[in-house]
Amino acid sequence: MSESVGLDKVIKSHGLVRAVDHVSLSIQNGEFFSILGPSGSGKTTILRLIAGLDRPDLGDIIIQQRIVTLDPPHKRPVNMVFQHYALFPHLSVYENVAFGLHMKGERQANIQKAVSHMLALVRLQGKEKRLPGQLSGGEQQRVALARALVNRPVVLLLDEPLAALDQQLRQEMQGELKRLQREVKATFICVTHQQDEALMLSDRIAVMHGGKLLQVGTPQEIYDRPVSSAVARFIGLSNALSGTIVSCDGGLCRVEPNGLSPVMVSCSPHDSLQGAVTVMVRPERVHVSSNMSANRYDNSLQAMVHHVAFSGNEVVYHVRLLGGAIWMARVPIAEAQACPLTVGQQVYLQWWAQDGLVLPSQSPPC
Amino acid sequence: MKRMPSSFILVSLLVMLFLYLPVVILIGLSFNASTMGVAWKGFTFQWYEKLAMDRAILEATVNSVVIAFVSTGLALVLGVGTAIGLETRHGVQRAWVNMILLLPLVIPEILLGVSLLMVFVLCQVHLGFGTIIIGHMVFNLPLTIVIIRARLRKLDPAWEDSARDLGATSWDVLTRITLPLLRPAIWGAGLLGFTVSLDDFVVTFFVAGPGSTTLPLKVFSMIRTGMTPEVNALSAVMVVVSMLCVGLSWFLQQRSAPASSGSSYL
Ligand SMILES: Nc1ncnc2c1ncn2[C@@H]1O[C@H](COP(=O)(O)OP(=O)(O)OP(=O)(O)O)[C@@H](O)[C@H]1O
Ligand SMILES: [Mg+2]
Numbered sequence: 001m002s003e004s005v006g007l008d009k010v011i012k013s014h015g016l017v018r019a020v021d022h023v024s025l026s027i028q029n030g031e032f033f034s035i036l037g038p039s040g041s042g043k044t045t046i047l048r049l050i051a052g053l054d055r056p057d058l059g060d061i062i063i064q065q066r067i068v069t070l071d072p073p074h075k076r077p078v079n080m081v082f083q084h085y086a087l088f089p090h091l092s093v094y095e096n097v098a099f100g101l102h103m104k105g106e107r108q109a110n111i112q113k114a115v116s117h118m119l120a121l122v123r124l125q126g127k128e129k130r131l132p133g134q135l136s137g138g139e140q141q142r143v144a145l146a147r148a149l150v151n152r153p154v155v156l157l158l159d160e161p162l163a164a165l166d167q168q169l170r171q172e173m174q175g176e177l178k179r180l181q182r183e184v185k186a187t188f189i190c191v192t193h194q195q196d197e198a199l200m201l202s203d204r205i206a207v208m209h210g211g212k213l214l215q216v217g218t219p220q221e222i223y224d225r226p227v228s229s230a231v232a233r234f235i236g237l238s239n240a241l242s243g244t245i246v247s248c249d250g251g252l253c254r255v256e257p258n259g260l261s262p263v264m265v266s267c268s269p270h271d272s273l274q275g276a277v278t279v280m281v282r283p284e285r286v287h288v289s290s291n292m293s294a295n296r297y298d299n300s301l302q303a304m305v306h307h308v309a310f311s312g313n314e315v316v317y318h319v320r321l322l323g324g325a326i327w328m329a330r331v332p333i334a335e336a337q338a339c340p341l342t343v344g345q346q347v348y349l350q351w352w353a354q355d356g357l358v359l360p361s362q363s364p365p366c
Numbered sequence: 367m368k369r370m371p372s373s374f375i376l377v378s379l380l381v382m383l384f385l386y387l388p389v390v391i392l393i394g395l396s397f398n399a400s401t402m403g404v405a406w407k408g409f410t411f412q413w414y415e416k417l418a419m420d421r422a423i424l425e426a427t428v429n430s431v432v433i434a435f436v437s438t439g440l441a442l443v444l445g446v447g448t449a450i451g452l453e454t455r456h457g458v459q460r461a462w463v464n465m466i467l468l469l470p471l472v473i474p475e476i477l478l479g480v481s482l483l484m485v486f487v488l489c490q491v492h493l494g495f496g497t498i499i500i501g502h503m504v505f506n507l508p509l510t511i512v513i514i515r516a517r518l519r520k521l522d523p524a525w526e527d528s529a530r531d532l533g534a535t536s537w538d539v540l541t542r543i544t545l546p547l548l549r550p551a552i553w554g555a556g557l558l559g560f561t562v563s564l565d566d567f568v569v570t571f572f573v574a575g576p577g578s579t580t581l582p583l584k585v586f587s588m589i590r591t592g593m594t595p596e597v598n599a600l601s602a603v604m605v606v607v608s609m610l611c612v613g614l615s616w617f618l619q620q621r622s623a624p625a626s627s628g629s630s631y632l
Binding site: 053072073074079080086090099151 | 522524525527528529530531532533534535538542543546547
């Protein structure tokens with residue numbers, strides 16, 4: 001595999017704000033690469049730098065082994081789907097999609113063929129004559145996709161392409177995006193702040209915060225081995241407990257949380273952790289029950305049920321630990337119905353040492 | 367719309383009456399058969415017929431239309447250019463630029479007229495069509511710039527970005543995105559400028575020369591020799607034409623107002 005897009009120590013400031021701060025990335029041909037981060041973390045700025053709409057203050061942008069840092073947008077084999085689509089309101093669907101080919105001076109007959117092929121691909125046949133204002137959100141989204149893809153870009157940049165859609169449409173379009181990528185065989189770089197979307201769609205993910213890259217890796221890597229509590233929190237690892245390491249040997253750490261009984265967490269033998277740490281446990285790995293389970297779990301903490309939420313096939317218990325922290329426990333619906341818990345009830349939270357993560361403490365993210 | 371207390375309705379009715387009664391009376395009198403005074407002597411079209419026969423008035427009409435057309439056209443070209451220049455991302459967006467641009471609209475017109483005349487005399491410019499056109503552009507330009515800038519601010523910068531991303535050069539962006547989206551505002555500004563130019567008296571009075579009489583100047587000279595029904599008829603025509611132009615201008619600007627990336631646009 002060869003590199004499709006590279007960023008080399010790129011810096012971009014907007015006034016006093018470092019929107020992108022020393023970012024280096026290498027994205028491979030044909031990859032579905034997601035950039036995940038909270039609002040204002042610099043995701044859109046990175047896309048604009050790759051598209052050539054902004055120039056970096058320092059550093060280089062490389063596309064297909066060519067340094068394009070100073071090239072204008074029309075000299076780059078890249079197209080972008082904008083955050084709110086930015087369809088031209090005075091042009092019809094057909095004219096919107098044809099715009100890029102028109103700019104390249106393609107022959108009319110070729111344009112017609114390419115546009116109708118692309119409209120078929122995004123399932124918009126028969127709507128050629130409509131104006132963008134006469135389309136639904138999902139249709140506008142697909143016009144935006146078609147308008148970018150019809151130019152056969154080597155790299156497609158997508159800025160929160162699904163953010164404006166409702167839940168069901170979003171799930172449909174997620175499948176659609178994957179299908180389109182397989183068909184056009186381009187590199188997709190997709191910005192999102194939805195962690196589940198990124199985990200589901202991507203070959204690799206970059207997690208950003210405050211203009212900096214926190215971690216780059218496959219969804220599995222990021223999910224299983226987040227490098228910091230900021231990354232962990234961002235991919236849905238919400239249960240955290242801060243404490244101090246008491247001992248650490250044989251791949252097992254003993255952490256003393258502030259004011260609670262010690263907990264055991266497995267760690268890699270190479271980690272040299274000490275001092276203040278954060279212990280994190282996945283909500284679906286926490287066992288919650290009204291009395292001590294027969295299983296000899298490694299860890300057990302007392303808590304009180306704070307809130308019960310049903311979400312389709314599972315129940316989410318929000319429980320308050322003795323220290324005041326709120327944890328979540330996801331329990332399959334059948335299991336929850338077998339022994340229901342009510343708000344205010346005293347419960348035990350139990351989990352295995354290998355289901356926890358221990359990470360160095362740092363200033364809280366977001 | 368909330369229901370208004372009836373006293374407010376009364377006040378607004380009175381204000382409307384105050385504003386439009388003179389115009390209505392003027393139009394009414396233009397159909398009066400009486401040659402003198404305001405006493406009603408029956409309905410007639412004869413003053414309009416007389417108007418249509420009057421060579422001097424026809425000439426003044428042609429002068430007015432030509433001057434309004436040229437000054438508005440030039441003001442549009444320069445004004446749209448200036449507005450786009452001021453509103454680009456690296457353009458000057460300072461408050462004082464606005465102030466300077468708007469100044470000609472608030473300076474007393476008589477000062478504008480006198481100072482223009484002084485400049486023309488100093489530079490030994492022959493007074494005539496050219497000087498009137500320049501004079502009218504002094505107020506037509508700021509008007510155009512204000513209207514076009516207001517519209518430009520409503521354009522989503524993402525439209526330009528996506529056009530550039532799709533391979534458009536600055537020229538393509540201007541001709542295919544910016545100008546088409548400005549079209550209703552350009553029409554609106556043009557109609558408004560045309561009307562203002564058509565109706566202008568003060569500036570024209572100072573910078574006109576012999577042989578370049580416009581309609582308002584003609585009306586003024588006719589009134590000096592006595593208020594005839596012919597003047598009423600002429601004034602009525604001017605009022606109606608102006609109101610139609612301004613109404614159309616307003617309509618076009620309203621229609622162009624609610625366009626942003628998601629919403630519909632016609
Ligand atoms: N044109 C601009 N002028 C000034 N500051 C800007 C500009 N564009 C972005 N910024 C700032 O740069 C930072 C990063 O912005 P960016 O748009 O890249 O964030 P983002 O990750 O895309 O956020 P979101 O998820 O809200 O779209 C923000 O702090 C923002 O305020
Ligand atoms: Mg953004």
